[in-house]
Amino acid sequence: MTATGIAELPVAERLKLMETIWDSLCASDSEIESPxxxxxxxxxxxxxxxxxxxxxxxxxxxxxxxxxxxxxx
Structure with missing residues (x-):
C-alpha cells in the first residue's frame, strides 16, 4: 500500500492500520535499536x-x- 492509498483510507481504518503496525513493531522490539x-x-x-x-x-x-x-x- 502506498502513502497515497493510506491517506485515502477513512480515519478509523488508518488508526487500525497504525495500531497493527505498532503492535508488530512492539513484538519485534529486540530488532529495534535506539539512535x-x-x-x-x-x-x-x-x-x-x-x-x-x-x-x-x-x-x-x-x-x-x-x-x-x-x-x-
Missing part, C-alpha cells in the same frame, strides 16, 4: 538532575502545571 542521540539526551538529562539544575515531577504535578500554563497562555 545514539537518544543516549546522549538521556545522559544530559541525568547530568541536569544530578547537578540540581532540573527536578522531576510525578504525573499529577506535571499535569497540573501543564493545565495552569494552558489557562494562562
Amino acid at each position: 545514539a542521540w537518544h543516549g546522549e539526551v538521556l545522559a544530559e538529562r541525568l547530568r541536569s538532575l544530578d547537578s540540581g539544575a532540573d527536578t522531576v515531577s510525578d504525573w499529577k504535578e506535571a499535569r497540573e502545571r501543564v493545565r495552569n500554563q494552558a489557562k494562562a497562555g
Whole structure:
C-alpha cells in the first residue's frame, strides 16, 4: 500500500492500520535499536538532575502545571 492509498483510507481504518503496525513493531522490539542521540539526551538529562539544575515531577504535578500554563497562555 502506498502513502497515497493510506491517506485515502477513512480515519478509523488508518488508526487500525497504525495500531497493527505498532503492535508488530512492539513484538519485534529486540530488532529495534535506539539512535545514539537518544543516549546522549538521556545522559544530559541525568547530568541536569544530578547537578540540581532540573527536578522531576510525578504525573499529577506535571499535569497540573501543564493545565495552569494552558489557562494562562
